Amino acid sequence: MTDTTFDRLGPRGWVTEKVFLGMPLGAYLRSLVTSGNLLVALILVPGIPAVVYRFVYGIGAVSNLTQANPWGLWIGLDVMSGVALAAGGFTIATLVHVLGLRDYQPIVRPAILTGFLGYLFVVIGLTADLGRPWNLPVPMVYSFGTGSVMFEVGWCVALYLTVLALEFSPAAFEWLGLRKLRAWALKLTLALTILGLCLSTLHQSSLGALFLMMPHRVHPLWYSGFVPIFFFVSAIAAGIAMVIVESALSHRAFAGRVAPGSHERLDRITLGLARAGALVLFAYFFLRLQGLVDSGRFDLLNTGYGYWFLFELIGFVLVPAVLFGLASRQRRARLARWVAGWTVIGIVVNRLNLSVITFNWNSPERYVPSATEILISVTIITIGVMTFRWIVNRMPVLADDPAFPPAH
Amino acid sequence: MDVSRRTFFKIAGVAGAAGIAGQPAKAEAASLAVSQAPAVLVDATRCIGCRGCEAACAEANGLPGPVAPGDEAVFEARRQTGVGAYTVVNRYAHPKAEEGYRFVKTQCMHCADPACASACLAKALEKTAAGPVVYHPDRCLGCRYCMVACQFDVPKFEFEKASPFVRKCSFCAERQAQGLPPACTSVCPTGALQFGRRGELLEEARTRIYQNPGTYVRHIYGEHEAGGTNWLYISDVPFDRMGFRTDLGTTSPPELTRTALAAVPVVLTLWPPLLMGLYTWTQRSRAAAAQSRSGAGAGHRQASRQGGEEASHD
Ligand code: SF4
Numbered sequence: 001m002t003d004t005t006f007d008r009l010g011p012r013g014w015v016t017e018k019v020f021l022g023m024p025l026g027a028y029l030r031s032l033v034t035s036g037n038l039l040v041a042l043i044l045v046p047g048i049p050a051v052v053y054r055f056v057y058g059i060g061a062v063s064n065l066t067q068a069n070p071w072g073l074w075i076g077l078d079v080m081s082g083v084a085l086a087a088g089g090f091t092i093a094t095l096v097h098v099l100g101l102r103d104y105q106p107i108v109r110p111a112i113l114t115g116f117l118g119y120l121f122v123v124i125g126l127t128a129d130l131g132r133p134w135n136l137p138v139p140m141v142y143s144f145g146t147g148s149v150m151f152e153v154g155w156c157v158a159l160y161l162t163v164l165a166l167e168f169s170p171a172a173f174e175w176l177g178l179r180k181l182r183a184w185a186l187k188l189t190l191a192l193t194i195l196g197l198c199l200s201t202l203h204q205s206s207l208g209a210l211f212l213m214m215p216h217r218v219h220p221l222w223y224s225g226f227v228p229i230f231f232f233v234s235a236i237a238a239g240i241a242m243v244i245v246e247s248a249l250s251h252r253a254f255a256g257r258v259a260p261g262s263h264e265r266l267d268r269i270t271l272g273l274a275r276a277g278a279l280v281l282f283a284y285f286f287l288r289l290q291g292l293v294d295s296g297r298f299d300l301l302n303t304g305y306g307y308w309f310l311f312e313l314i315g316f317v318l319v320p321a322v323l324f325g326l327a328s329r330q331r332r333a334r335l336a337r338w339v340a341g342w343t344v345i346g347i348v349v350n351r352l353n354l355s356v357i358t359f360n361w362n363s364p365e366r367y368v369p370s371a372t373e374i375l376i377s378v379t380i381i382t383i384g385v386m387t388f389r390w391i392v393n394r395m396p397v398l399a400d401d402p403a404f405p406p407a408h
Numbered sequence: 409m410d411v412s413r414r415t416f417f418k419i420a421g422v423a424g425a426a427g428i429a430g431q432p433a434k435a436e437a438a439s440l441a442v443s444q445a446p447a448v449l450v451d452a453t454r455c456i457g458c459r460g461c462e463a464a465c466a467e468a469n470g471l472p473g474p475v476a477p478g479d480e481a482v483f484e485a486r487r488q489t490g491v492g493a494y495t496v497v498n499r500y501a502h503p504k505a506e507e508g509y510r511f512v513k514t515q516c517m518h519c520a521d522p523a524c525a526s527a528c529l530a531k532a533l534e535k536t537a538a539g540p541v542v543y544h545p546d547r548c549l550g551c552r553y554c555m556v557a558c559q560f561d562v563p564k565f566e567f568e569k570a571s572p573f574v575r576k577c578s579f580c581a582e583r584q585a586q587g588l589p590p591a592c593t594s595v596c597p598t599g600a601l602q603f604g605r606r607g608e609l610l611e612e613a614r615t616r617i618y619q620n621p622g623t624y625v626r627h628i629y630g631e632h633e634a635g636g637t638n639w640l641y642i643s644d645v646p647f648d649r650m651g652f653r654t655d656l657g658t659t660s661p662p663e664l665t666r667t668a669l670a671a672v673p674v675v676l677t678l679w680p681p682l683l684m685g686l687y688t689w690t691q692r693s694r695a696a697a698a699q700s701r702s703g704a705g706a707g708h709r710q711a712s713r714q715g716g717e718e719a720s721h722d
């Protein structure tokens with residue numbers, strides 16, 4: 001091992017320094033008793049047994065999924081929404097590494113980490129939804145359903161998860177003090193960024209393409225041959241909005257870990273992202289409008305689903321587009337953050353609209369998730385957030401490690 | 409700029425490998441001529457609702473026998489196929505009260521270009537060359553995309569099990585391979601189920617419709633629905649009044665996703681060079697900016713060095 005910290009501290013000292021944040025074990029454990037962790041415990045104490053119960057007794061024992069409604073919250077929230085919200089990784093990496101917008105450099109690592117954990121927990125959530133998750137290697141290793149959109153999604157997600165892990169690895173290597181590996185991983189940056197954008201283009205849109213084969217289930221106002229394009233463009237908006245939200249929350253929650261003076265810098269970044277968000281959301285709005293014109297189903301607008309459709313399109317797309325524009329023009333970072341939060345909710349609503357809320361709209365049997373389904377989703381998201389916190393508290397994510405100055 | 413060029417080849421190589429893995433296969437259309445495919449003609453005017461087919465299917469597939477055999481009460485509510493019953497017979501009132509009831513057997517339609525098989529990422533559901541759409545349980549991930557993709561709500565899932573499978577009618581593919589007719593058709597006492605070649609059965613259906621003017625609805629359900637199915641229905645009651653979906657259109661569902669799948673190689677071949685171009689361009693303009701700041705001279709060298717740095721900068 002070329003790790004000088006390790007040589008200096010010895011194994012025990014190393015664990016204390018790197019894992020227990022420099023505290024003796026007792027003090028570290030005491031430091032965990034916080035109101036935030038109490039909330040986490042309140043979720044996990046029933047949540048973990050619920051997950052175990054699901055695997056022992058099957059999906060039917062914990063969910064409201066039926067033969068008529070075989071897809072529910074886990075697909076709509078954990079998978080569809082999770083992937084869209086994890087789009088910040090490829091969006092920001094492309095901005096910085098391909099388009100050379102270095103001002104956004106400080107948010108690359110948090111964005112990549114959010115992306116990586118987002119996808120990781122999408123896959124973990126997926127194993128709860130899959131009836132036979134132990135067969136996940138089948139389409140990867142020997143039975144290729146190449147004519148299936150799901151096959152493409154699966155491959156792209158698996159490859160992109162690997163790309164994200166490699167993209168994040170320099171931070172982990174810095175934490176471990178592995179200089180050679182870090183230098184090697186950094187060399188891959190541009191290649192990984194471009195590969196990440198390719199894979200993201202493919203699977204973000206393919207998640208939408210899954211619905212192309214289901215005009216008999218998706219409500220006509222939401223069904224469109226352009227759904228793959230809607231999904232891709234809105235994923236970019238979701239990624240941008242998620243980065244704004246996540247960086248604002250991180251700066252508050254990890255105030256001690258951010259570099260001095262970075263609040264003003266973050267405001268500038270936020271406003272820049274808000275402008276990009278406005279552009280993307282406007283583009284998305286007009287695309288959706290074109291989808292509506294294309295479907296020609298104006299008659300359906302004057303129905304309950306129609307009002308809900310208009311609410312989504314105007315309330316969650318047009319309004320945030322305008323407000324993002326306003327925020328960036330008037331330089332109101334706070335407003336931009338609220339709009340970003342609203343946008344994130346809007347994209348989740350859109351994914352749920354297609355996969356759950358209006359899905360099977362013409363069938364008499366309606367699906368409402370069970371309490372346990374919600375609990376399992378919340379449990380998985382909670383563990384994801386905790387993992388994020390664990391990493392940010394240890395690795396150089398929000399601020400550079402003084403021992404590893406950035407290359408420029 | 410040779411650093412960029414090397415990086416480009418690296419990307420192209422990885423992307424190319426991904427492209428091979430994700431390449432959509434040419435649709436595995438049934439290799440058998442459609443008209444030669446094994447098929448069944450269901451004539452609703454001949455079905456007496458004896459449910460012998462349900463019992464035969466249960467026996468052939470090792471399923472629990474049909475519920476309440478011989479009990480008319482099962483017809484009170486419309487039943488669906490399930491994990492324990494791959495076929496069910498339902499009763500519908502004839503629009504003319506004096507005509508009484510009509511019965512319809514449902515099971516997998518064995519589509520010519522099935523949505524379920526094209527949905528399946530592991531080829532657990534597969535359209536065989538012989539015609540039947542069969543299930544390979546050992547490959548299934550339990551994602552249930554096949555269930556939502558099927559327009560006829562056929563695949564059913566063992567939600568109650570910790571190790572669940574998808575269940576559906578196999579068209580008795582194993583019996584057919586041995587030269588036997590499907591179990592259900594072999595026991596039908598009235599000829600309501602006729603097993604044969606699709607082309608011949610379509611002829612037969614047309615003949616019945618023409619030779620009995622005023623009896624049948626002039627439509628063969630399954631001839632064109634969802635791209636065509638190998639179970640065909642004729643009836644004297646409009647199909648929408650007998651539980652059939654009549655809004656499915658004639659496009660085969662996999663057709664709807666082919667354009668999206670065809671975009672995969674396009675994205676993989678166009679994105680990398682495009683992005684490399686953009687990258688080179690942003691590097692150039694940055695270098696130009698630096699040059700105009702620091703005066704002429706070291707400008708170009710600096711540009712190419714910076715290009716290299718950018719690649720190694722996270
Ligand atoms: S009816 Fe459904 S399950 Fe049967 S072959 Fe067609 S798509 Fe597949």
Ligand code: SF4
Pocket residue numbers: 527528529530531532533547548549550551552553554555574
């Ligand atoms: S549930 Fe099984 S058979 Fe159906 S699409 Fe998924 S892997 Fe294929």
Ligand code: SF4
Pocket residue numbers: 464465466468469494495515516576577578579580590591592593
């Ligand atoms: S073809 Fe075989 S599996 Fe299908 S309904 Fe008839 S008996 Fe059952």
